[in-house]
Amino acid sequence: MNLTKRRARLAAATVAAITAVGGLAACGNDDDNTSTDGGKPAKLVVDTFGEMGYDELVKQYEQQTGIKVELRKTAQLGEYRPKLVRYLATGKGAADVTALEEGILNEFKANPRNWVDLNPLIDSGITDDYLPWKWELGKAPDGRLIGLPTDVGSLAVCYRKDLFEQAGLPTERDQVAALWPDWNGYHEAGKKYKQATGKAFVDSITAVSNGVLFQQGSDLFYDKENNIIADSSPAVKNAWETATSMVDISAKASTWSAEWNGGFKQGTFATTFCPSWMLGIVQDNSGAENKGKWDVAAVPGGGGNWGGSWLAVPEQSKHQKEAAKLAEFLTNATSQVEAFKAKGPLPTNLEALKNEEFLSYTNEYFSNAPTGKIFGESVAKIEPVHLGPKHQAVKENAYEPALRAFENGQADKNKAWEQFTKDAATQGAF
Structure with missing residues (x-):
């Protein structure tokens, strides 16, 4: 058919x-x-x-x-x-x-x-x-x-100051933001961190992908007529390429997993992407013992809404x-x-x-x-994205599983992308 x-x-x-x-x-x-x-x-x-x-x-x-x-x-x-x-x-x-x-x-x-x-x-x-x-x-x-x-989910980066200091990276938020005016800068900072500590820099590549995906202000999995464009969307392709390139600095702890929840206290990763609503979750997962160790800096690219x-x-x-x-x-x-x-x-x-x-x-x-x-200054930079009626199903049941399959070594990048586009056609139909 x-x-x-x-x-x-x-x-x-x-x-x-x-x-x-x-x-x-x-x-x-x-x-x-x-x-x-x-x-x-x-x-x-x-x-x-x-x-x-x-x-x-x-x-x-x-x-x-x-x-x-x-x-x-x-x-x-x-x-x-x-x-x-x-x-x-x-x-x-x-x-x-x-x-x-x-x-x-x-x-x-x-x-x-x-x-x-x-x-x-x-x-x-x-x-x-x-x-x-x-x-x-x-x-x-x-x-x-x-x-x-x-609310809106204006984007920033939550980072562990104490872990940055151990790696010899700047800890003041303005200096930290200057490390990554773009996503290449973020990746380079992650490589330096990993080289110095042997530890992961970011929680997962799906988190990276969300950061990129929702700052582009364009069609994602659907076009304006709500046709599935998963295999041809420039925004999705850009997010995919950016995220998969950072598998070398990832803790492979997918958002909401037990490993992710525990990783905040254990220092498994030094950064995570924080829409403003995420601050309370980071605080709850990190616990009172990590108060004052976290800080907030601008996101690569300067804005976005997740x-x-x-x-x-x-x-x-x-x-x-x-x-x-x-x-x-x-x-x-x-x-x-x-x-x-x-x-x-x-x-x-x-x-x-x-x-x-x-x-x-x-x-x-x-x-x-x-x-x-x-976060207040970033509101003006938010450009609404077109999500489409089955956006959540495509994202959670096709896109993110494919990213995790690549991240965990279950599929190479091309096979993972093929699986995503195949599943997206089913998950996104309406």
Whole structure:
């Protein structure tokens, strides 16, 4: 069967599945669009992944409203998405407020019926309060607003000052950034580090690839018409070539793995690529004993955006109006500044980005790095990328496994690339 016919059949099957999911979700809550008692609910549930900095904020909301908020956290996005898909398919189990990462959001836009249109439930005056492109990405093709902007993943490099010092490399963040004005400079710094210490410089080549991939501001796995272009995308090819060239300085510890989690404390690698939301994860994995050993410097190439999320309200929520107000509270300017200070998610609210408390904020754990200034200045350099409806599936089930196969010696570079393009055609069909 040729690729066009195969994609057509897969597309038809997927549309049928999506329709079924939408139907189940709708059936589960036909009569549950407001609080069951006609008043405010006793409790609202919020689902998040990673660290979004909401722990103290939900306590504030409880005090202000008298509504209990249950915060359900899932550490890894790869574990979060299957649970969410199951909730939607069965029509039960979803939180009242649900965090949607950019890849997940694009996939779920195909069936916006699973999500409440927030437009009539929020203050109409907040429409212009956010980065314009971020706000627009929260809309479904039919114009429904299904997500309120939380953060963007402005890029930087987290590095271990103590390990740099042992290798005879500069440790001050401006001098460190000067080592790598581009990716070749980063590779050269890694070679010097490895030669001096015998240890890996970066956690994995998939981390390198993410750094390159999301700073190019162009089509990735799909073109603008949502055709798969995995085998011809200049952005993907550039990220692949850059990442695979650095296998010699890699610890081969894939992001979220047990080896990666433990590597922060053990000093298995000296650098990792840090979108702003990653700061809290690096801190949690490294522990109190490594406070002051980490610092933050500019990323090679100077900018980029890896990740970012929105808050949505599933149709199956019994408390849609109150859930929308909670989402609005968690994404307002004050809350976004507080979330950033707590765990690092970079604000998308324009008032928050101009807030002096944000701009002057220094992160004590990361050697008092001026993270507000570092990440805040990079926002203007962010160029939105086109992800496509199955971006996450292509990235996680085709692209990254191929990179790991090469990194771990299971396939040479050409064979790994061939496997990626083959798997991408299947994973990316819709």
